[in-house]
Amino acid sequence: MESLKDKVVYQIYPKSFRDSDGDGYGDLRGIIEKLDYLQWLGVDYVWSTPFFLSPQRDNGYDIADYYQVDPAFGTMEDAEELIRKASERGIGIMFDMVFNHTSTEHEWFKRALAGEKEYQDYYIFRDGEPGNPPTNWESKFGGNAWEYVPSLGKWYLHLFDRTQADLNWDNPKVREELKNVIRFWKEKGVKGFRFDVVNLISKPEVLESDDQGDGRRFYTDGPHVHEYLKELVRDTGIHGMITVGEMSSTSIDNCIRYTNPEEKELAMCFHFHHLKVDYKDGDKWEVQPADYGKLRELFVGWQEGMEKNNGWEAVFWCNHDQPRAVSRFGDDKKYWKESAKMLGAAVHTMRGTPYIFQGEELGMTNAGYTDISQYRDVESTNYYQIMLERGKTREEALHILNERSRDNGRTPMQWSSQENAGFSAGTPWISIPENYKTINVEAEMADEDSILYFYRRLIALRKEEKAIAEGSIEFLPTEDPQLLAFRRVLGEEEILCIHNFGGEEKALPWDLDGGDYEVLLGNYQGGSEKLLKELRPYESVVLKRK
Ligand code: GLC
Numbered sequence: 001m002e003s004l005k006d007k008v009v010y011q012i013y014p015k016s017f018r019d020s021d022g023d024g025y026g027d028l029r030g031i032i033e034k035l036d037y038l039q040w041l042g043v044d045y046v047w048s049t050p051f052f053l054s055p056q057r058d059n060g061y062d063i064a065d066y067y068q069v070d071p072a073f074g075t076m077e078d079a080e081e082l083i084r085k086a087s088e089r090g091i092g093i094m095f096d097m098v099f100n101h102t103s104t105e106h107e108w109f110k111r112a113l114a115g116e117k118e119y120q121d122y123y124i125f126r127d128g129e130p131g132n133p134p135t136n137w138e139s140k141f142g143g144n145a146w147e148y149v150p151s152l153g154k155w156y157l158h159l160f161d162r163t164q165a166d167l168n169w170d171n172p173k174v175r176e177e178l179k180n181v182i183r184f185w186k187e188k189g190v191k192g193f194r195f196d197v198v199n200l201i202s203k204p205e206v207l208e209s210d211d212q213g214d215g216r217r218f219y220t221d222g223p224h225v226h227e228y229l230k231e232l233v234r235d236t237g238i239h240g241m242i243t244v245g246e247m248s249s250t251s252i253d254n255c256i257r258y259t260n261p262e263e264k265e266l267a268m269c270f271h272f273h274h275l276k277v278d279y280k281d282g283d284k285w286e287v288q289p290a291d292y293g294k295l296r297e298l299f300v301g302w303q304e305g306m307e308k309n310n311g312w313e314a315v316f317w318c319n320h321d322q323p324r325a326v327s328r329f330g331d332d333k334k335y336w337k338e339s340a341k342m343l344g345a346a347v348h349t350m351r352g353t354p355y356i357f358q359g360e361e362l363g364m365t366n367a368g369y370t371d372i373s374q375y376r377d378v379e380s381t382n383y384y385q386i387m388l389e390r391g392k393t394r395e396e397a398l399h400i401l402n403e404r405s406r407d408n409g410r411t412p413m414q415w416s417s418q419e420n421a422g423f424s425a426g427t428p429w430i431s432i433p434e435n436y437k438t439i440n441v442e443a444e445m446a447d448e449d450s451i452l453y454f455y456r457r458l459i460a461l462r463k464e465e466k467a468i469a470e471g472s473i474e475f476l477p478t479e480d481p482q483l484l485a486f487r488r489v490l491g492e493e494e495i496l497c498i499h500n501f502g503g504e505e506k507a508l509p510w511d512l513d514g515g516d517y518e519v520l521l522g523n524y525q526g527g528s529e530k531l532l533k534e535l536r537p538y539e540s541v542v543l544k545r546k
Contacts, residue, residue: 004242004267004312004353006469008459009094010043011357013320014051014073015059016412019424026412026423028074032082037441039089041361041452042459045242046086047094047194049320051079055105057163058378059320059410061196062103066181083189092191094242099178100197101164108177109165112156113149122174123165124157124203135207137215140248142382145215157207159200159219161378169201169228182236192242195266199225199247199254221247221254229258229265244314244353245269252302256311268312268353274298275322278403285383287403290329292501293481300475303351303486307473313352317343318360323408327366331503335538336363341454341523342499342540346484348458349497349542351473358413361455362444366408367433372398376430380405416442449525461521461542467493478509483535485510494545495520500535507534517543 018030028051038046050060051073060070069079083093102109111119126134126146133146134155139162146155147162157166167174182193202222210218233239243266245258250271258265277294280286306313317325326332330339340363348354369375372384372394380401387397402408407430414436415422421436444450462468471490478485482502488495496517500506512532521542535541 003470006463006466007044007242007353008042008348008462009045009047009242009244009314009353009355010038010041011319011355012046012048013358013410014048015429016410016423017358018413018415019426019428022425023072024424024426024429025072027072028069028078028082032078032085035085035089035091038086038091041456043091043356045092045094045192047192047244047355048096050096050098055103055163057103058161059376061098062101062105062161062164063098064103064105065107066097067184080188087189087191092242093189094192094194094244095185095190096194096196097178097181098196099167099181100200101158101160101166104163104165113152115152118173120152120154121171122168122177124168124207125152125154126157126207127153128155135215136209137207137218141379142386157203159197166203167201169224170203170205175228175231179232179236182232182238186236186238186241192244192267193238195243195245197248198229198245198266199250199258201225202228216249220249221251226257226263226265230263233264233266239264241267243267247271252305252311255313256306256309259306259311259313260309262310268314270314270316270319270355271302273302275317278328284404285387285400287400291481295329295501296481296484299350299484303473304475307351314355315347315350315352316355316357317347318357318409319355320357320409321406322357323403323405324364324366325360326363327408328403329501330538332363332365335503336365337451338523338536338538339503340451342501342538344451344455344458345497345521345523345540345542346499346501348462349468349488349495350486351471351488354458354462356455357409359411361452362414362439362441363451364411364414364439365433365435366402367405367411367431369402369405369407369431370398372401374431375401375405375407377406377410380407414440416440454523457521465493465495465520465544466490467495471495476510480506480509482506483509496543496545497541498535498543499540500538503537505534505536508532516546518546520544 015026017026018034019026020029052063053065053068053070054060054062086093108119108122130148133144137145139145141161148155158164199221202224203219245266247269255269257263258269278290280288325343326340384397412423412428412432417437421432444452467488467490471488474487476485485498523540
């Protein structure tokens, strides 16, 4: 089994990557067109978010048929060509398996609605009266998590949108159906899988209201989740492939079980604790500046905790559900370039598998929308209403969406300074930030000091330096919340990584008996004679002990 530790994954949101036919939506042929770019960048795998048949209520995370490519994205032949052409370039394609729920347009759900008991048992239905849902659980997209079906006199559970009905994993037939989906795509040459919110699949037998919260404590890392994952992985033969589980509100202990190779569950997992340090009291819809002390604490806890028990993390800042990192944790104005590079270096030198989300390698920023009509995301439009109902003014609600909306990460990939950023010859499905004229692939390809070149170098570095890919991690103690420094050690080799998360100069609090190190990488041009004594704003240095 080839080690995954020096690999880097690139995430594509196909709807916003590249539109090949001018209808305003990105598509599979658009990805095929850009494979040379991805090869140049040096990534090993490409994970594409779902492009299966879907009514697109939640941009493809509401799947109506796992075996069909949605015509908006292309055809089965396009999917096969993508897999083949990527593989010719040494890139493995990973597909996104949304197995916690299906769209209510899925055949199984339609048959359930038509009264077929067999298919009702594919979902989580409960008898009941209108107006009185079975539990008080809340949907992650706002409102109660149950929807009433008058014709059946039953409620069904949806932890996300009401058109995303939760599957009943306790039913062995459901588990078989889902294994068949994996077998089908594996057969087609897919090299790995991402499992959407996979730690939510196992609900307790008896569902009860939560007097302490929104219900998540009952189904997060639920009663049979490890058992079901082991079964899925064993029966589809995907152990050893690259697999990543998206884990919602999880714990270190659970993530160790999900990813320790002896457990034969998954290769790695995403968790999101570090992306909540700017939530006020855990509430995504209340903005506060990032708490860098907490960020540090979380990195230290997770990195050391996972290492101690042989767990493996996906390390990342950005995805299609998150605002852009440079706008959030860096400075997308004065220190745009420095801070984007620093953030990249911080993640790419940690222990785990780095994920790059399309456009992150360019330093793409938040969308900067000024009107609610520019937003497309169901979560954003739902919460806009909820915020108004809670008494926020329109300006306040818009400001919060500016910072928090998932659409910040979904604006089209900025390929060039031409019209529509070279994304589409038609009208893009979602508007493009003004800054595409300067922040784009074409411009950054022409500048070796660009963020893009820096990311390319980071990807290569993980392959050159075994200590970065495989070494242990030890954090250097400091009182300063904005400094993050750690050593990566493998046998005799030692790499020291120092990252300044602030826009101020910082005196180095550690005595590093300077002179013993060679600089592998830094985000400022030219060396600093003060190096190892002082850090410049957002400076990042990666040093190797001689
Ligand atoms: C995951 C996806 C997100 C989707 C949700 C429901 O969190 O990343 O985009 O809305 O699951 O499938």
